[in-house]
Amino acid sequence: MISSIPQSRTFRGIYAAYVSLFFIYLVVPLVVVAVFAFNDSLFPSLPWKGFTLDWFFNDTEPRLGVFHDRGILKGVGVSLFVAFWVTVLSLFVGTCNAFLFERNSFPFKNVLYVMALLPLVIPGIILGISILVFSNSLVNGVEDLLGWELEFLRPGLVLVILGQFSFITTISTLVISARLRKFDLSLEEAALNLGASKMTAVWTITIPYLKPALVGAGIVAFLMSFENFNTTLMLVASDSPLTITMFDRLREGSTPALNAISLLLMIVSAILAFISILVQREKGVK
């Protein structure tokens, strides 16, 4: 079953056909979404009525293109805002955690490490409701005791950011730790030996070494935040990120405008994926 072991032609043929079918299965839904963004019809379905760019650029109802659709554009803005903060926070905390777990020993290290992994095995919707419940208790408790109004901890973008941050940080921690583990400590010692202070050594040697992991983790964090639905659903208020906006539209009945925005998302994702692969490859050379 490896290339050095002979197999019958039939077996190879069937195997290759199976793999091809699998990739068709993988690609078809995405192709369909992309193609119907250009259908000159009010519905993203057959029959094909000709090619149009209306669903991107037209500025009047009922064929409102995405670049003129305020709801969609606002959703994109909110999602970018959320994703930016989630990325920044999770990279910062992930880097701290990586240094903490890889470089230090302290009491309860293993317990804390397992706890840090837990968000990966807690369903997103439960992370969402637990944070909803706790922030609600906190707001009410503080109001009863001290009379302060902690409005920002009511459902809204702050909670959405915190909710996504709570599990994306696990991923950034794992990615950055994996890279830091491969770091040769004598590089830092060499920097000290050549006259750098501890902070300078970390800043000029260790952080540049971690750069591929930071870029990779940053891209993953950004995309996961941008695409997150489950946790966001429970914590969102009036300012909806794009996924929530699209979900509501989808339930009302879809127009090819949704295909158009989906296609744009796919393109952006593909570009980010490409960057992340390039960065990983550069890392692989060393």
Added chain:
Amino acid sequence: MANGADVSEFDLECSNLTKRFGGFTAVNNISFNIPNGSFFSILGPSGCGKTTLLRMLAGFLEPDEGDIRIKNRSMLGVPPNKRPVNMVFQHLALFPMMTVAENIAYGLKRQGVPKAEIAVKVQSALDRINLPDAGPKRVDQLSGGQKQRIAIARCLVLDPDVLLLDEPLGALDLKLREHMKVELKQLQSQFGTTFVYITHDQSEALVMSDQVAVMNNGVFEQVGDPQDLYYNPKTAFVAGFVGDTNRWKGVVKATSGSEVQVATDDGLTLTATGIGQGCKTGDAVDIFVRPESVALSRSADALSGMENRLAGQVKNVLFNGANSRILVQDPTNGGEIMVTLPQTGEFNDLRAGQDLHLGWKLSQAKCFAQEAGKASGAEVA
């Protein structure tokens, strides 16, 4: 950098250095001085404490007791980045994300040297190590030997008082290692910087050094120039560790002056020169004889001038060109002795099974008292 207020003939002086890890004493009350501009090696098996000693000199470890003085200035409490010493790490620790030039410039940048001056210094360092065009290259584009030179240049460009080298040749293949030994020695005399070189490879230490300290169990067994260590070992450990040697255990039967009569455990009676105290009648001793100091002959008469004589049978010829040896077995007791095969042509047809006579002089056999519980150096493998 060193102010050089008090001029001393020693770049590095260590007194009563001690370092313990828990109950284990890694470095035990070591004192030594290294003259300016010399190549000083610390030779010892792994775990002897040489790395601990080097890391104390570099400032990565603080000694529990004793003092380290560089150019007459105590280094106690001085962090590694403030010491006038630089180090070539075991795996070189060249920064992989920087170019060669950036690597060499790293220390100068930390000192706040102006950019233009850095460029000049980096280029002159590259010229001196014969890699004038390597500046813009990435570290992973260099060969093993080139990396070595860059790592050394990265330190020497800072003009340190002492350069520490932590077995930097260990990762190279044999041929390159031989070449780098010569090159390192040349670099050292060219720059005139004091080198402190640690290694477990006796050949590296013997070839390059002005002075060698043989270290074992946290102490220096002997400090001396390479010839001294090889020909006049002061302890059993040095005799066993520096160079290859035959070794017998035995008991002293009689003494006369420094001459000692020993009955070995495998039944021979040998005459040897007693070294140090404790080779008195009845003492347990080790006798060391180097393979190249044993004379060979096909007839017993030719060896009549030797104090020790043996007849034996060639068990094995270990042919290796100039370094060929033979293993001779004493038929009476089965004891074996390794002898260097003289390349005079006389023994080119020697084969296993042939009878042979061996002899060596009293002065070539060193006798040391056995010390209870003390590890000795390696024997002929």
Added chain:
Amino acid sequence: MKLGNSSKLGLLLLMAPLLIWLFALILLPHVDMFFLSIREKVAPRVYQTSMANYMEFFNEPLYWNTFARTAVMSILTTAITLLIAFPISYYIAKMLKGRMKAFLFVLCLLPFWVSELVRTFGWMILLRETGIVSSTLQWMGVVDGPIEFLYTDATILVGLVYSSMLFMVVPLVSTLESLDDSYIEAGYDLGGNGFTVLREVVIPHAMPGIVSGCIVVFMLSLGNYLTPVLLGGKDSLWFTEQIYAQFITRFNWEQGAAFGFLLLILSSLIVWAGLKLSRQTLSETMG
């Protein structure tokens, strides 16, 4: 290096983000959710501790049916995903070399880079009554009228398996790649055939990958909301919908918290059992 007072302070500073994250966003919220779930409203603004919310779950067949159904469907999803993904991963890891291998591997990752919403939308366009599959079948003359493929259990499975594929393929490919070809060759050399080598060499080696893939897929299916709602419609009966309904529609947070806790227990149990069965720890599987 020695641990002075300044480095102790440094350690504390370094630890602060971790502790804040874990306590404020993970531990305390779940503890709070648990206390909420064992609280019963007996009068306006009057509460008492009771198991009423959990009793409600067991007394109402709709709830525990949904619960069991969600669990079974998630297990099915996991099994199907594994069966489909294993030959694919093997093909990528062992039968391909160089560029083709890298290309197909990246192609497998593709759906992950695209939002789950977009993927599900694609399936809706394909499978609904006016969708591509239905139209194509009519055009080919296989069926007379339009067919609705949406809103069936099979459709939900198709969507879930599709979304999960990546999380199975990636760990499988990486463990299979680490299996040296010479082990397989040795297996054949010692008289094994394709099947025995697969069973005794390949699968045992790939076990860590299989387990971590299964755990993640199961967990994601159990906690999925989009796919069942969009592909399964109103009657998809997915447990996360019940949680959402209790929290958002009925505003019965106590009941919702109890449901959330039950789902968490189920998911933890399965993860724990998977780790026990394969004798692994969470750190090995995830780290």
